[in-house]
Amino acid sequence: MLLRLAYLAMTNTFALLRLLPxxxxxxxxxxxxxxxxxxxxxxxxxxxxxxxxxxxxxxxVSRGYTGPWPLRGTRA
Incomplete structure (x- = not known):
């Protein structure tokens, strides 16, 4: 996570430096x-x-249904 944050910070810095001139x-x-x-x-x-x-x-799921799901490949 820290490595990704450092990567994003560096790429944004280089993009900003490229736009300045x-x-x-x-x-x-x-x-x-x-x-x-x-x-x-x-x-x-x-x-x-x-x-x-x-x-x-x-x-x-958005309505909070917690019952069993239909099996894969079956029609509801």
Whole structure:
């Protein structure tokens, strides 16, 4: 955990140091590139699919259901 925190602190520090000498135009270009990259990555990943069992269990868990779950592969 401490190693991860140190890694994140160093990467953020280097990112900040890289942005300091940039002008406004270069920052705007980088922002545009990152805005384009985000939808491209979202299209590649797609939306997560949920199985029937998960669709049954999620609402039950949020409502505090503590009974036995249906066996795997059976229909509710």
């Amino acid at each position: 940039m002008g406004s135009r270069e920052k705007d270009i980088e922002i545009l590139a990152l805005r384009h990259q985000l939808p491209v990555l979202q299209r590649q990943v797609g939306k997560p699919g949920f199985s029937t069992g998960i669709r049954i269990r999620r609402p039950s």
